[in-house]
Amino acid sequence: MNKTPNSGAESLEFLKRGQTATVAYIAAAESTAKRLADIGFVRGAAVTVLRPGRPCLVRIGPTCVGLGLALQRCVVVTA
Amino acid sequence: MTAALPVQKPVRTKLVALVGNPNTGKSTLFSALTGVHQRIGNYPGVTVERRSGRLRQSDPGAAVEIVDLPGTYSLGVHQEDEAIVLDVLLARAGNQRAPDLIVSVVDASNLRRNLFLTTQILELERPVIVVLNMTDVAISAGTQVDVAGLSAELGVPVIPTVATRQIGIEDLVQAINRTGSAEAVKHCQSFPDCVCAELDGLCSSIHCRVGSDNGHRAEAMQTLLAPGGYHELRVIQRCGIGMAEELAERRGRIQAAGESVVEVEARVRYAWIDRVLDRVVTRTKPLRRARTEQADRVLTHPLVGVLVLLVVMALGFQAIYSWAAPLMDGIDGAISGLGAVVSGAVPAGALRSLLVDGMIAGVGAVLVFLPQIVILFLFIAVLEDCGYMARAAFLLDRWMNLFGLTGKSFIPLLSSFACAVPGIMATRTIESRRDRFATILVAPLMSCSARLPVYVLLIGAFIPAAPLLGGVINLQAVTLLSMYFVGSLVAIPVALILKRTVLKGPAQSFLMELPTYKWPSFRTVFHRAYQQAREFCKSAGTIIFAVAIVVWALGYYPRPASIAAQFAAQRSAAQQAHAERVTALQSAQGVSAEAANAMDRASPSQGFEPELARVQSECAEELGRIDRDESGAYLRQSVLGRIGHWIEPAVTPLGWDWRIGMAALASFPAREVVIATIGTIYNLGDDQDESSVGLREKLQAATWPDGRPVFGVAVALSVMVFFALCCQCGATLATIKRETKSWRWPIFTFVYMTALAYAGAFLVFQVASRLVG
Numbered sequence: 030m031n032k033t034p035n036s037g038a039e040s041l042e043f044l045k046r047g048q049t050a051t052v053a054y055i056a057a058a059e060s061t062a063k064r065l066a067d068i069g070f071v072r073g074a075a076v077t078v079l080r081p082g083r084p085c086l087v088r089i090g091p092t093c094v095g096l097g098l099a100l101q102r103c104v105v106v107t108a
Numbered sequence: 109m110t111a112a113l114p115v116q117k118p119v120r121t122k123l124v125a126l127v128g129n130p131n132t133g134k135s136t137l138f139s140a141l142t143g144v145h146q147r148i149g150n151y152p153g154v155t156v157e158r159r160s161g162r163l164r165q166s167d168p169g170a171a172v173e174i175v176d177l178p179g180t181y182s183l184g185v186h187q188e189d190e191a192i193v194l195d196v197l198l199a200r201a202g203n204q205r206a207p208d209l210i211v212s213v214v215d216a217s218n219l220r221r222n223l224f225l226t227t228q229i230l231e232l233e234r235p236v237i238v239v240l241n242m243t244d245v246a247i248s249a250g251t252q253v254d255v256a257g258l259s260a261e262l263g264v265p266v267i268p269t270v271a272t273r274q275i276g277i278e279d280l281v282q283a284i285n286r287t288g289s290a291e292a293v294k295h296c297q298s299f300p301d302c303v304c305a306e307l308d309g310l311c312s313s314i315h316c317r318v319g320s321d322n323g324h325r326a327e328a329m330q331t332l333l334a335p336g337g338y339h340e341l342r343v344i345q346r347c348g349i350g351m352a353e354e355l356a357e358r359r360g361r362i363q364a365a366g367e368s369v370v371e372v373e374a375r376v377r378y379a380w381i382d383r384v385l386d387r388v389v390t391r392t393k394p395l396r397r398a399r400t401e402q403a404d405r406v407l408t409h410p411l412v413g414v415l416v417l418l419v420v421m422a423l424g425f426q427a428i429y430s431w432a433a434p435l436m437d438g439i440d441g442a443i444s445g446l447g448a449v450v451s452g453a454v455p456a457g458a459l460r461s462l463l464v465d466g467m468i469a470g471v472g473a474v475l476v477f478l479p480q481i482v483i484l485f486l487f488i489a490v491l492e493d494c495g496y497m498a499r500a501a502f503l504l505d506r507w508m509n510l511f512g513l514t515g516k517s518f519i520p521l522l523s524s525f526a527c528a529v530p531g532i533m534a535t536r537t538i539e540s541r542r543d544r545f546a547t548i549l550v551a552p553l554m555s556c557s558a559r560l561p562v563y564v565l566l567i568g569a570f571i572p573a574a575p576l577l578g579g580v581i582n583l584q585a586v587t588l589l590s591m592y593f594v595g596s597l598v599a600i601p602v603a604l605i606l607k608r609t610v611l612k613g614p615a616q617s618f619l620m621e622l623p624t625y626k627w628p629s630f631r632t633v634f635h636r637a638y639q640q641a642r643e644f645c646k647s648a649g650t651i652i653f654a655v656a657i658v659v660w661a662l663g664y665y666p667r668p669a670s671i672a673a674q675f676a677a678q679r680s681a682a683q684q685a686h687a688e689r690v691t692a693l694q695s696a697q698g699v700s701a702e703a704a705n706a707m708d709r710a711s712p713s714q715g716f717e718p719e720l721a722r723v724q725s726e727c728a729e730e731l732g733r734i735d736r737d738e739s740g741a742y743l744r745q746s747v748l749g750r751i752g753h754w755i756e757p758a759v760t761p762l763g764w765d766w767r768i769g770m771a772a773l774a775s776f777p778a779r780e781v782v783i784a785t786i787g788t789i790y791n792l793g794d795d796q797d798e799s800s801v802g803l804r805e806k807l808q809a810a811t812w813p814d815g816r817p818v819f820g821v822a823v824a825l826s827v828m829v830f831f832a833l834c835c836q837c838g839a840t841l842a843t844i845k846r847e848t849k850s851w852r853w854p855i856f857t858f859v860y861m862t863a864l865a866y867a868g869a870f871l872v873f874q875v876a877s878r879l880v881g
Binding site: 080 | 498
């Protein structure tokens with residue numbers, strides 16, 4: 030597995046069921062990024078995919094969040 | 109004048125604001141603190157509900173008013189009903205003053221998320237009490253919170269409560285009474301220097317531009333760090349366009365210093381919260397979240413989950429119709445009884461007609477739906493309170509996307525099956541304006557409970573109860589079900605077209621927190637249903653009351669003396685004829701009695717008594733017919749009748765006669781009045797209800813001037829489709845105006861739905877009359 034932060038980066042969309050990853054950054058317009066950040070999608074947060082799909086179901090911190098495809102693509106994570 | 113006498117200062121009511129995330133039991137806590145004495149109003153200029161009430165056990169001489177603010181996750185937001193929270197806390201909402209004390213309600217079982225808002229509130233520099241609610245849920249989930257430790261970390265009192273079971277309420281009341289306005293906290297997160305510098309700069313810049321009561325640090329933060337948000341918009345509006353440039357420069361400097369404008373607040377706050385929680389929370393067992401996640405493995409499954417949802421919906425609607433039936437019959441009976449009592453007590457004339465035909469029948473026709481509406485709201489409140497509604501929105505998101513809507517459109521559209529008014533108000537949770545407006549515009553197409561009586565009346569009268577599928581279901585039930593589907597099916601292309609034209613744009617991507625499942629609190633659920641019931645009765649007492657009176661007046665006036673004279677003559681002729689027949693009978697009886705005596709028979713002549721009874725009942729029937737013809741004659745030349753004849757050419761292609769056209773026209777302000785209107789128009793006196801055999805038979809017997817029956821299957825279907833698609837509801841249009849802040853959208857809704865209804869009724873009549881004759 031590649032441990033360097035940038036090379037392993039991919040969007041949340043490609044994570045499989047049960048996989049946990051770390052949020053690297055949010056690639057979105059500012060107002061969208063702020064909404065995601067307030068829920069807990071900030072650099073370094075651990076995110077686990079409970080059910081992939083459109084929308085997908087993820088656990089971020091202690092919260093379960095449903096995320097549509099466009100927003101999944103905004104969340105860039107590293108394994 | 110001597111030295112100033114000690115002036116008795118008027119006791120200043122202490123204003124307490126309840127703030128918290130959604131689903132923290134805030135409303136339950138509010139009810140526990142205030143009891144039943146609540147007032148519901150609106151904040152000036154916005155549609156957000158303002159709920160307030162007196163604290164039940166305040167100290168003598170010190171009145172305490174509690175305001176329940178809308179649930180929000182953060183002070184920096186994009187939705188109006190969340191933005192009101194910061195406005196109220198900073199006394200920006202109209203003429204309201206700032207609260208003397210803020211009570212921040214947090215869910216003990218989800219502390220990390222809930223404390224985010226609390227840290228923002230602590231920075232407002234006001235006295236704060238933190239309520240640690242749902243401690244029972246937290247403990248059973250294995251979360252032990254060190255209350256004293258949390259209080260020390262936050263620097264404010266922390267009161268543990270279980271609002272649903274009234275635990276801790278006494279402590280909270282005491283804390284509220286004890287905490288004075290002097291105990292303002294000063295608690296600030298340590299933001300990076302570059303952010304603090306820009307914040308201070310922005311505060312003083314706002315001060316300079318618009319005065320010193322503006323530019324609170326908390327507002328400056330939500331302006332600077334939430335680009336495109338509600339507060340940025342407002343500050344720019346107040347300070348002028350130069351502020352937009354200033355904000356861009358300040359944000360540029362923060363980015364240049366290596367900070368992310370949008371992330372910094374969340375990162376700083378969550379980092380602090382995590383440190384605090386490490387110290388004050390101990391876990392006694394693994395997270396209960398596991399149970400919610402297990403349940404979600406089934407309930408959010410794209411196939412199984414949707415099946416479960418369909419079963420839940422089917423059971424819910426079944427309950428609405430079967431449980432409500434006896435209650436509706438009861439209300440119906442009570443209203444008819446009241447009408448009869450009033451009829452007996454008031455002399456015939458305009459006043460009696462106004463009271464009985466106008467007010468009691470009009471408002472009564474609406475109140476009958478109260479049980480259905482209450483049960484539907486109980487159903488929705490239970491699903492919401494236990495956390496299932498968010499799953500339904502999650503499951504249906506991809507299906508709703510196909511029609512250009514979002515998963516969040518589901519709850520408003522479901523509510524619209526009871527009544528479009530609360531359905532339209534429920535769209536406030538949809539952030540995207542386009543998605544929200546598209547949902548609002550199709551919500552009135554959902555078959556609301558006021559359409560039901562029209563279906564029931566016409567199906568009972570004209571659709572045969574032929575068994576289908578080997579007797580599993582009959583044609584009447586299938587027709588009723590189809591009427592329910594017509595609106596929803598038509599809503600699909602309408603939404604698609606709207607999202608491709610006037611509201612162009614893709615559906616906003618789904619973003620929703622799915623709360624942990626919990627048992628619904630019956631207090632909360634019943635409270636919500638009670639409030640809806642009250643709102644409904646209020647509207648029945650005002651708008652519908654007014655409409656009923658107007659329709660009655662249009663159908664009652666003018667009353668020319670010529671008609672009265674004509675029918676008085678008919679009546680006296682009928683009475684005369686009757687009297688003559690009775691005399692003739694009696695004399696015949698006298699003759700036959702003499703003959704009988706002469707023949708020395710004991711028994712009187714046979715057949716006299718029944719003959720007399722027959723003549724009398726014929727007379728009563730004749731007089732009844734004259735009464736009905738008279739009210740029919742009045743109606744025909746009333747304002748309503750004249751308009752009806754004038755519009756007849758327009759409704760003939762739908763297969764309608766002027767009377768149906770008039771009933772449809774009269775029910776534009778509120779479709780609930782249609783049964784009463786049809787009743788009046790069909791000469792029956794108008795306290796007919798949908799199950800009334802009289803009205804049903806009258807419709808079956810109605811004919812065109814040339815003797816053909818007016819109604820047939822085709823006409824019945826045409827009328828039902830018209831009602832299914834038409835926006836005959838003033839309350840809905842007024843709500844759309846309020847929610848969209850423009851007359852454009854209600855007018856648009858009215859025009860497109862009326863056109864659709866006309867086209868649909870035309871199509872159905874033309875096709876059906878060729879198929880079934």
